[in-house]
Amino acid sequence: MSIEKGMISSRQTIFLITNVIFATEIQFLPALLTRYAGQDAWVAVLLAAVLGLLLGALVIHLGLRFPRQNVVEYGTELLGKWGGRVLGMILGLFFLYAAGAALRELGDHLVTAIMPETPLVVLNALFAIVIAYGVYLGLEVFARVSEILFPTFLIMGLVGALFLIPQLNFELLKPAFVHPPMALLRSSMNIYSFYGEGSAILFLIPCMRHSEQAPRINLKVTALLTIPLILLVVMEIAMFGAPETSRMISPTLELAKMISIGGFLERIESFLLALWITLVALKVMLLYYVALLSFAQVFNLCDYRPLVLPGAIILVSLSMLVFTDVTQTREFLSTSWNIFAITLETGIPIVLYILALVRKKGTTRQGGSTNEETT
Amino acid sequence: MRRQLKKLRIWKPGCLCLLIIFLAGMGAGCWNRTEIEQLGFVTIMGIDTAGPQDVLVTFQMALPRMLTKGTGGGGVPGKAYFNASVRARNVSDAVRLFSEEDAKLVRLKQLSVIIVGEDLARRGVLADLDFFTRKAQLRRSIWVVAAKGRAADLMIKSGTLQVPLPSKYISTILERKEILTGTRYPVNLAQFMSMVTRPGIDALMSSIELTPILSGLSPTEKKDAGKEVQSMAFAFRGAGVFKKDKLVFFLGPSETRGVRWLQGRVVGGTITVPVDSQGTWASLVIHSESTKVTPIVRPDGIRFQVEIKEQGYISSIQRGDLDVSQPKYVRLLEQEREKAIRREAMAAIKKSQKLHSDFIGFGEKIYETNPSLWNQIEKDWDDQWLPDLSVDLKVSCQIKHTGLTAEPAKPIL
Numbered sequence: 001m002s003i004e005k006g007m008i009s010s011r012q013t014i015f016l017i018t019n020v021i022f023a024t025e026i027q028f029l030p031a032l033l034t035r036y037a038g039q040d041a042w043v044a045v046l047l048a049a050v051l052g053l054l055l056g057a058l059v060i061h062l063g064l065r066f067p068r069q070n071v072v073e074y075g076t077e078l079l080g081k082w083g084g085r086v087l088g089m090i091l092g093l094f095f096l097y098a099a100g101a102a103l104r105e106l107g108d109h110l111v112t113a114i115m116p117e118t119p120l121v122v123l124n125a126l127f128a129i130v131i132a133y134g135v136y137l138g139l140e141v142f143a144r145v146s147e148i149l150f151p152t153f154l155i156m157g158l159v160g161a162l163f164l165i166p167q168l169n170f171e172l173l174k175p176a177f178v179h180p181p182m183a184l185l186r187s188s189m190n191i192y193s194f195y196g197e198g199s200a201i202l203f204l205i206p207c208m209r210h211s212e213q214a215p216r217i218n219l220k221v222t223a224l225l226t227i228p229l230i231l232l233v234v235m236e237i238a239m240f241g242a243p244e245t246s247r248m249i250s251p252t253l254e255l256a257k258m259i260s261i262g263g264f265l266e267r268i269e270s271f272l273l274a275l276w277i278t279l280v281a282l283k284v285m286l287l288y289y290v291a292l293l294s295f296a297q298v299f300n301l302c303d304y305r306p307l308v309l310p311g312a313i314i315l316v317s318l319s320m321l322v323f324t325d326v327t328q329t330r331e332f333l334s335t336s337w338n339i340f341a342i343t344l345e346t347g348i349p350i351v352l353y354i355l356a357l358v359r360k361k362g363t364t365r366q367g368g369s370t371n372e373e374t375t
Numbered sequence: 376m377r378r379q380l381k382k383l384r385i386w387k388p389g390c391l392c393l394l395i396i397f398l399a400g401m402g403a404g405c406w407n408r409t410e411i412e413q414l415g416f417v418t419i420m421g422i423d424t425a426g427p428q429d430v431l432v433t434f435q436m437a438l439p440r441m442l443t444k445g446t447g448g449g450g451v452p453g454k455a456y457f458n459a460s461v462r463a464r465n466v467s468d469a470v471r472l473f474s475e476e477d478a479k480l481v482r483l484k485q486l487s488v489i490i491v492g493e494d495l496a497r498r499g500v501l502a503d504l505d506f507f508t509r510k511a512q513l514r515r516s517i518w519v520v521a522a523k524g525r526a527a528d529l530m531i532k533s534g535t536l537q538v539p540l541p542s543k544y545i546s547t548i549l550e551r552k553e554i555l556t557g558t559r560y561p562v563n564l565a566q567f568m569s570m571v572t573r574p575g576i577d578a579l580m581s582s583i584e585l586t587p588i589l590s591g592l593s594p595t596e597k598k599d600a601g602k603e604v605q606s607m608a609f610a611f612r613g614a615g616v617f618k619k620d621k622l623v624f625f626l627g628p629s630e631t632r633g634v635r636w637l638q639g640r641v642v643g644g645t646i647t648v649p650v651d652s653q654g655t656w657a658s659l660v661i662h663s664e665s666t667k668v669t670p671i672v673r674p675d676g677i678r679f680q681v682e683i684k685e686q687g688y689i690s691s692i693q694r695g696d697l698d699v700s701q702p703k704y705v706r707l708l709e710q711e712r713e714k715a716i717r718r719e720a721m722a723a724i725k726k727s728q729k730l731h732s733d734f735i736g737f738g739e740k741i742y743e744t745n746p747s748l749w750n751q752i753e754k755d756w757d758d759q760w761l762p763d764l765s766v767d768l769k770v771s772c773q774i775k776h777t778g779l780t781a782e783p784a785k786p787i788l
Contacts (some may be wrong), residue, residue, distance in 0.1 A: 113511050172573070174743035240515075241569035257514035258565065266516075 003296055003304055004070075006140035008204065010213040015150045016143055016219070016286055017198045018224045022150075023276070023283040024102050025194040025225075026252050030233050032334045034246040036187040039172065040179045041233045041242070047184060048191035049226040055195060055346060056218035063205035064214055065362030070365045071202035071352070072297040074362065078355045087348070088298035090333060092291045094344050096311075099287035100199055102320030103127060106280040107319065110325050113253055114273065124319045127281055132312035135292065136305055139207060142285045149282065153275040154228060160259045160268055161235060167258060168238040192345045194340040195225070196345025203290045249326060286316060388599050392694030409677030411788060415479030418456065418542035422503050423492035425462045430495065430503060431467035433460045433527040435542065436477075437485065442532035442539055449768065455539040458530050466506040483512045487546045489519045489564070490583060492526035496615060496622035507564060515565035515759055518549050518741070520583040521615035534586050536607055545609060549581065555636055557644035557661060558628035571620050574753065576737030578617040579634065586610045618732040623687040626726065635724030636716055637735045645690055650718050659712055659774065661685060670741050672748060679737060679766045683716060688776045692783040700781040705774050713770040720768055728762045749750035753765060 008016070031040035032119025063349045066074040071091065115123070136143045198221065205211050236251045239258060245251045256269035289304075292311055296304035323329045356362050420687050421433035441455035459477070463469035474481040489507060491500055507513050511756050522529050530541075540545045549561040562570075570578035570698070581785040585607045589600055602748045613631045616624045626634070635641045641664045667682045689699065699705050738756050752760055 046587050116511055171739075171743065172569075175746040178746040239569075240565055241573045243572040244565075247572075254515055254565075258516050260516060 003293060003302065004207050006138050006143075006207060007209045008140060008143040008207055009209055010217060012143040013148050013201065013204050013208055013214075013298075014217050014220050014224065015146045016108065016204065016282075017201050018221050019146050019150045019279055020200055020283045020286050021194050021198050021221075021225055022228070023279040024105055025191065025229065026232060026276075027105060027250050028330055028333055029191060029194065029229070030236050030251045031246055031248050032190050032330070033187045033233060034237065034251075035334070036183050036190075037179050038242040038246075039174070039237050040177060040184060041187065042173075043177065043238065044184045044187040045191060045226060045230050045233060047188035048195060049222050051188065051192045051223070052195040052198075052219060053222050055192075056198065057215075058198050058221065058346075058353060059201060060214045061217055061350050062349050062356065063202050064211065065356055066206075067211045067363070068206050069299070070206050070293070071348075072294045074356075075352060078352060078359060078361055079238045082206055085298045088294045090344065091348065092294035092298065095200065095287045095291035095294070096315065096318065097322070098341075099284045099291060100322050102280060102284050102287065103131075103315065103319040104322050105329060106277065106284075108323070108329065109250065109253075110277070112249065112326060121316070121320055124316050127284070128312045128316045128319075130281055131284050131288055131315070132308050134281070136308045138259045139204075139289060142282055142289075145278075146282045149275065149278050153272075153279055154224075155274060156272060156372055158273060160232065160256060163259050163268075164235060164239065164255065168235060168358070170234075170238050172238050172241050173234065189338050189347070190334060191229070193341040193345070197287070197343050199345045199349060200286060200290045205294055209362050242327045249330070284315075288312075292332070403613055413479055414482045415477050416485040417481060417483050418485055418540060418710055419488045419490060419545070420466075420486060421490040421492065421522070421530045422466060423525050423527050424494045424498060426453050430466060430469065431460055431462050431492075431527060432466055432473070433530050434473055434481075435460055435496070435530055435533075437540060437542075454534060456541070458527075460527055460658050466503050470506075481627070483510060484627060485542075486513060487517060487542045488716045489517055490526040490529060491519060491622075493524055493622065495526075495615055496521050496580075496617075499620045499646035500617075500622075501620040504564065504568070508568065509559070514569070515563065517564045518546055519562060519564050519567050519580055520545070520549075520611070521580045521625075522586040523582055524626060529583065529585055532607060533609070536609070541609070541735050545583070548609070548611065557641040558613065558632045560631050561610045561611070562614075573739065575733065575740070575742040575749065575756070576736040577757075578620070578732045578765045579613050579614040579626075579631075579734050580617065580622075582615050584610050584612065584775065606629050616726075616730055616732050616734050618730070623732055624726070624730050626723070630722050630726055633721070634735055636664070636720045637666060637668070637681060637723060638766070639664060639683075641685075646712055646715045648708060648715055650715045655693040656697055656711065657694070657708055658690045659708065660687050660690045662687045662775065670737070670744055672741075672745060677741065677760065677764065679740070679764060680769070681720070681766055682769045682771075683720065684771050684773075685716060686775055687710070687712075688774060689778050695783050695785045698782045699777050705777070709772045709774055712772045712774075716770045716772065717768055720763050720770070723762075724766055728764065731757045733757060733761055737761065737766075761772060 020281065030041065033044055037044045063071075066077075068079075072084060072088040078084075079087055080179070102279055103124055106127065107120045111118060113121050134145070149305040201214075201217075205214055208214060217336060236245045236255055239255060240248070248254050253269065253273070256272045258266075259268045260266045261268065288311065292304040292307045295307060295311075301307070323332065416437040416439070417434050418437045419435035421435075423431040423433070424620065425431035435456050435458050436456065438455045459473060461469040461473045461476070463472050464774075470481060470483070489504075491503075495503065504519070507517065508515065524629070533541045536544065543700055560579050562578075562580050567580060570576055588606045588608045591599065592600065612628045613626045614634070615622050616626060632641060632644065641661055644661050645658050646661065647658045664683065664685045666684075667680075669680045671678045671680060697704055697708075699708070718771060727737075729732060733739075733756065738749070738753075738761070741752075
C-alpha cells in the first residue's frame, strides 16, 4: 500500500522533474562550466544531455518494472527487509541533504545579491515554513503549482533574453572545440550531477495517472533542460566573454541585470529573481517530500505528514550547517558533489536494475499498464 | 461536540489574527529597509590617484528635491547634485569613509557612470574596478569613461553644465546610437572587463572631457558672449587605449572611428570629402557598414585581409559643378569616400602598431580561427608580431541616393 494517494499527470511530472534540476543548476553552473570548458561550455551541455538521456532511460525503465511501487518498496523486495531499510535511509538522507543544500544556495544567493543585511537563518526559516506547508498539502498541490510557475519562468526568461540580443557579441564563442575532450567531459559531469537529482522520478512514477507514458517524459525533460541551459550559457559567453563568466558567482543574475528595455525599463531582474525563488522553493519541496516519503517507508509509517514539522527544523539546521560560505559552496559543487551525487544517483538505479534483472522481479515493459504487481 | 465547536470558534480567528500580525510584520519590507528620505543616491563616482598608493574618490550625489523643483516653473533648472571627495586606500574604503561622514545612507544603485581619472588609468584600473563587480547593488551595465585629466576636477567643473543631473546627461549621450557621430566608443563595465580578460584584444574606453560650448568663437566674439562663455559641455572625443589594464594613449575622434571601421561597428556619422585640402566637395552620411577581417597565415608571416563595405547617401554638396545626376560624379564621390575611410582605418592600425596595443583585436581574430597558432605567438604578439603586421585594406563604398535633390543648384550666368 503506497503512502501517497495523490495522482499527478505526466505533464506535471515533466515540470516537477525539470524544475528539480533546472532551479539550482542555472545559478552556479554556467560559471563552473566556463571555468573548465571556456567558450565550449555549450558542448559540455550537449554531452550532459546525452548522459542525462541514458540515465533517464535507465531510471524510467527501472520504475516501470514496478509501476505501482516506489523505489523503497521494491528495493525492500529486491534487497530484503533490512537491505530495503538501508536503501531507504540512504535515499532519504541524500535527498534531505540535497534539499538542505538547495535551500542554502537560495538563502546565500538572496543574502549576497539582494538583502545583504538579512540574517541567513531568517530567510531559510521563512522558506522552510512555505516548503513544509507545501509538502504537508501533498504532492498534487505542489505539482500543480509547478505546472503554473515553471512555464511562467521560462517564458519570462525568454522575453528578457530577447532584449539582450542587441548587446551580444557572438564572435566570443569562437574558436569552438579548442578544449580537450576530457575538460568537456569534466564539466559535463558537473551538469550530470544535477541531472541525477531527477532520479527523484523513481518516487513519482507510482503516482502518475498514466505511468505507461513515462518513457516519453525522458526526451521532453532533457529538451526542457538542455535548450534553456545552452541559450543561457551562450548568452553569458557572448555578453561577458568566457573568462569573465567563469569569475562570476552567478552569471545568470549578472545577465538578468543587463536587461534594459528601450533604455527606460530596467531592473527587470527582480521579477525573474522572484520567480526563481519560487522555482527553488518548489525544488526543495519535491526533494524534501521524497526524503520524507522514504523515511516514512523505512519506519513503516502510514503517513509522512507527522514528519513534516520536525523534518523542517532539521532541514533549516542542515541548510545552515551544510556549507560555511559561498566559496566552499562553489568548490563543493564543482568537485566533491559530482562524485558524491553521481555515485548515488546513478549507482543505486544501476544496482537495483541489475538485481531486478537477475532476480527476475517486476513486470516487463509490455505489462506495465496492466500492473499485476499491485499490492 | 459542543466543546469542540467552541474551541474551534476561538482557535480559528485566533490563528488568523496571529497570522495577520506575523504577515504584517514580515510583509512590510525587507530586513534592511530605510525610508527614502534617509537615502543618499550616488550618481557618478570619480576615481583618481592620491599619492603613490591611495585613491581619491569623488561622489556625485543626487538631490532628489531639486529635481522635482524645476518641473513647475520655467527657466534653467538648478543643479540637483553635490560633490564630495574622500581620500582612502581603495574605493571600498572610500565608500565606507564617505558613509560615515554622510548623514544619509549611501546607496549605489543609482550609480550610472564611473569616471576613471587619467593618472589612475595609467596606473592600472582593474584593482579599483574590482569593487564595482562585487557589490550587489551594482550592475555591469554602468558606463566607464576615462577622464582626460583628473576625474574630480571634471566632476566639480560640471557645475557650469546647463543640466540638473550630469549622470543622466552622460548616460543619455552614451546610450544613444551614434546616428550623428561614429567617433565615440562607449563601453560599459561588462564590455571593458570582457576586453581586458579576453585573449588577443586590448581594451578601449571612451574618453571624457569638458569643453566650452562656445569653443569655436574668436576672442572678440567670446567677449561679446559674456557669461555664456563659461558654459561647458561634456565631450566624448575619442577613446583611451589600454595595454593590459593600463592607459597608454588617447585616440582622437577619427582614429576612434577607424577602430570602429575595422570592427564593423560604425552605425552612423558623416564624412566630408575630399580628405586632402582641395576645398570641400561634399558631405556624405554613413548609413550602414560591414567589415570582414580574415587572417592569412603563411610560413613567411601573418597577413590580414580587411574588407570594409559601406553604404550611405549624400547630405550636402558644396561644389556647384559636381553634377551628381550623372553616375560618374557619384562614382567620384564614392572613391573619395573610400580614401577617407581608408585613411581613418590605417591611422588606427598605425597607432595600434606604434603603441604595441592590440585594441583593434587582430590577435583575437587569429585566436578565433587558429587557436593553436595563437597559443604559440600569444606571448610575443604585442611586441613582435603586431608592429610588423601587414594589412590589406579593401574599402568599397556605395552611395545609395543623393537625398531629395539630384544635382546642386547653379546660378544662371
